[in-house]
Amino acid sequence: MTKELGKELEEMCNLSQYIKEEGILQGRKEGRIEGIEKGKVEEKNGYRKENETGRF
Numbered sequence: 001m002t003k004e005l006g007k008e009l010e011e012m013c014n015l016s017q018y019i020k021e022e023g024i025l026q027g028r029k030e031g032r033i034e035g036i037e038k039g040k041v042e043e044k045n046g047y048r049k050e051n052e053t054g055r056f
Helices: 003-044 049-053
Strands: none
Touching: none
């Protein structure tokens, strides 16, 4: 393998790692937004987990 090919492969690996990490961050962000929205709906409907389990 030539140095240039090795460098190109390293750059591709770094790029794929970056894309993977960005995807994870995006998924977490979307999950937080979804959780917040779900919590708002449950709060609006008077739903509380403590009421469901009988614990306060």
